[in-house]
Amino acid sequence: EFLENTNVTFNSNNSVTYIPKRTVQHEPTMSDRDPHADIIYSPNVALLGMASMLHNSSTFLNLGLATLARYLDSQPLINISVHEMLWGYDEPLVRLARAFLPNWIPFSRLGLMDRMFDEGTNVVTMTLNKSLDSVDELGRTRRIYSFDNWNGKNTLKDWNGAACNSLNGVGEGILYPRYAYIYIP
Template sequence: LKLVFEDDGEIFNLWKTPPVDLYIKIYLFNVTNAIEYLENSSKKIQFGEVGPYVYRELLSHENITFFSNGTLLTNPSHPLIFQEHMSEGNKEDDIFFLPNIALLSIAQVASKHSYLFRLPLNLLIRQTKILPLEKQTAKQFMFGYETTLTTLGNTFLPNWITFDKVGLIDR
């Protein structure tokens, strides 16, 4: 039995826009003693779980082109739509103090290199007054926000840092 995948066919339409409801629940961990920690880093950092933030993923295939050799080209699309009624009172504009993802990432990379590599990086972080915690909305933290480190990296290392925002589920 051969399955025919043709424009506007039944199987094609099921593939193009799958009739399924996909949801993602996201929990964030807010630093509950952020001010005290930033003023006195000898204090232990304390986290509180917040969530869920529920999103519906809308799967579809856009700009579909069929080729004579039986292949096709498409742009998959899967935007996330906030589901406030399922998010138990949590809102995308809730404010959090969260770990600085860009700083943690660069620290991890730098830890594998020599002192001579880390020294200028350390000076840069001190000069730009980059803090280990950042105040962001839930939406910014999930979908991306600009940081000094990503802006500098994108400017001076464009082949390595090819993005201008940092986020947990930035697409």
């Protein structure tokens, strides 16, 4: 993973604002396999996800999905490369769903890492205190290089409870380890 901070602005309140851009690149020297050449059988995440979403729906609606999947030749198990599984493969159901629901499904290819890394554009403001810890105007301890806000907000909205959504003490680079090791038996 490569992290590049773009549009960097140093603010007068001893903070910096930037837009992080993450890219991932396969490093062949750290792997004994080629993700483009290795082929796997995998569940068709799009088809199984739609079937799961409709499991309590009417028989008529489930029959419609089965007919559509058969018409589009969408199989429950697919034969794709590891690279396609991670970074995107063409799935007719995804293309069709995107045509009808572009705001809900804004992507045309489905891949596990592709969905994780497609987080859009985020704007981060980070504290640049001279000491290791300082206290803000509300009496909270602020760590050096900790986030002041993310996309203009000082909390997230993803979880229930203030503690889970707090950005207090959060800094860049602690979400994932520096290297991801994948062990294949």
